[in-house]
Amino acid sequence: MLKKEASRITGGLSAPGKMPEGAYSIPATACQTGAKLALVPGTPCHGCYALKNRYMMPVQKAAMERRLKSLNHGSWTKAMATLIKGKKHFRWHDSGDLQSADHLRKIFEVCASTPETSHWLPTQERQYLPLPGSTIPPNLIIRLSNAKNDTVPGQAWTHWSTVVTKPRAGAYVCPAPEQGMKCGSCRACWNKDVKEIQYKKH
Secondary structure (H helix, E strand, O other): OOHHHHHHHHOOOEOOOOOOOOEEEOOHHHOHHHHHHOOOOOOOOOOOHHHOHHHHOHHHHHHHHHHHHHOOOOOHHHHHHHHHOOOOEEEEEEEOOOOOHHHHHHHHHHHHHOOOOEEEEEEOOHHHOOOOOOOOOOOEEEEEEOOOOOOOOOOOOOOEEEEEOOOOOOOEEOOHHHOOOOOOOOOHHHOOOOOEEEEEOO
16 A cells, blocks of 8 residues: 555544654544543643644644544555554554544554554553453553543553653653653653653643
């Protein structure tokens, strides 16, 4: 499959300035858990970055809607793998989140088709984890997002992310605020040896 056809099927990839090699976004308004948390102060989704600034530009909103609608296309997994192949690191959902267990299963298939790529999937959608009858691909790390800021991760999952107002000792702190809001050379989010990453509240 040619990349032009793959982009037509999927709506293409997103290109947030922070990420080293691109990402994939769908509307944050489609978040199932996040849409509820967005109404609750003290949660990572309250004041969500993906509900303002460039994400609200008409061209961006239209692109994310196209991607959301494409999830049920019969060639979605093949097309996504075509677009991702050759990348060393890939982030799922710089905006938006898992829509269903089938959505997660398709992401697993894309990861299996791109073994040379390290995939990172942050999510609030606990109801889809773990995926029954499936094994997480070795090149995918799923980071469960703490539902409340400044909380300590539990034992229900292996890898976490937490938004903090004051960094807590014992977990890796995202360096982006000190380096122009970019990943730079850091790849901790993709590193399975890093069990928790703290993100300073914007």
